[in-house]
Amino acid sequence: MAQKFTCVLIDDDADDQEIFLYALKQIGENIECLVFDNGKEAIANLGDRAILPDYIFLDLNMPSMDGRQCLRAIKQLPHLDETPVIIYSTSSAPRDKQETAQMGARGYVEKQPSLSLLVAKLENYFKHDQDGHLQPGLHQNTH
Template structure:
């Protein structure tokens, strides 16, 4: 199976570490790129369109470039517009949920509080979008 990386963008280092650990446990052969800011991810995206992500998880509430801004940028560029984007946030606000889906997110998922629930969420999402 040949596919580009799964991408996770989150300013919280602990969340990035847990996400990476869960993905490595569930899908050891799946390449993962992790970014601490929307800015660093958007720079990567504009510098390397030869290896586009196959699935992007982005935290909603980040400083400087928010998850919403990342989503808008991804959806307005024809090279990236078909990449599935999952807003992965601590927010459970219906307003945030509706706004992100209207902007083109494929899913809006509230982060799990337990590691086992995180793994269940990620397995379901990745299986749905990649396999």
């Protein structure tokens, strides 16, 4: 049986959530993704240690608690120290990429205009072994 992977997506846009989830399905059926509509909801759920995701994908532009505030809060949770946080944003600004990397984000994926482009970007975080099983992939900054 293939190993299951758990991702968390923190994004307030329902359309972006749907596209992201569909892209993950294209990459592998063994990726489970928990979705939170905002940073406060995510921190409330991630803080109790019941969820230990392999990756956290985080939108920057959200109401109430923006992505930077959420990233700071995630970095305060010791049990998520090794969990890569990847920014998932419409922003292509070099300043956003640099700033979030300095804050501890391990990657940055711009929201793509097509599903195939998004799949290609997300595949950088997963790889297939010689038997075709999905494995955690890149754990480095991939701007």
